Amino acid sequence: MLIGMTQEISSPGTGGITPTGAVYRANPTLTVTKGSFQDQVFDLDSLPVVIGRDPECDLFLNNMTVSRRHALIEEEDGVLVLKDLGSLNGTWIDGKIADHAELSDGTLVQIGTFSMRFHS
Numbered sequence: 001m002l003i004g005m006t007q008e009i010s011s012p013g014t015g016g017i018t019p020t021g022a023v024y025r026a027n028p029t030l031t032v033t034k035g036s037f038q039d040q041v042f043d044l045d046s047l048p049v050v051i052g053r054d055p056e057c058d059l060f061l062n063n064m065t066v067s068r069r070h071a072l073i074e075e076e077d078g079v080l081v082l083k084d085l086g087s088l089n090g091t092w093i094d095g096k097i098a099d100h101a102e103l104s105d106g107t108l109v110q111i112g113t114f115s116m117r118f119h120s
Contacts, residue, residue, distance in 0.1 A: 027043050027044060027045040028043075028044040028045075028080060028103075028118065028119065028120050029041050029042060029043055029044060029118070029119045030042045030044065030059070030109065030116040030117070030118055030119075031116060031117045031119065032114060032115070032116050033108075033115045033116060033117050034113070034114065034115035035061070035063070035112075035113050035114035035115065035116075036062075036063065036114075037061075037114070042059055042116075044073060044080070046058070047073065047074050047075055047080075048072055048073060048074035048075075049072070049073040049074075050069060050071075050072055050085075051066075051070050051071045051072070051073070051111060052066060052067055052068050052069040052070040052071070052085075053066040053067060053068050053070070054068040054069060057069065057070075061111060061112065061114050063112050063113055063114070064112075065089055065112030065113045066087075066089075066111055066112035066113075066114070067085070067086075067087035067088050067089070069085050070084070070085060070087040070091065070111050070112070071083060071084050071085055071087065071091045071111060072085055073103070079102050079103075080102070080103045080118075080120070081100060081101065081102050081103065082098070082100070082101050082103055082109060083099065083100050084098065084099045084100070087111075089112055091109070091110070091111055092108075092109070092110035092111075093107060093108070093109060093110075094107060094108050095108070103118045103120070104118070104120065105118070105119055105120040106118070106119070
């Protein structure tokens with residue numbers, strides 16, 4: 001199960017000077033922007049990641065609007081993709097329903113009542 005905050009490290013930049021506001025993440029993450037886990041950051045360091053209402057899922061979202069095994073995040077040809085696993089309410093990517101979508105930095109993922117922002 002993926003629980004806890006992601007580790008953030010700052011780049012030393014050139015000449016040991018860190019650019020203002022520059023933060024680099026060690027692994028891809030999903031940050032909950034809406035839902036009961038708001039502001040929770042899930043580290044996606046072990047792929048594939050199954051998202052769902054079943055407590056056995058890697059990312060457990062306990063809400064009736066989420067299917068037991070709702071979606072899957074995995075690597076395909078060097079990029080991370082999200083696949084809907086036949087969920088009842090669907091998976092939304094950047095405001096559009098999607099069965100399969102590439103994830104890029106800033107992608108908004110909605111699963112049930114949860115909105116999450118992907119960061120690479």
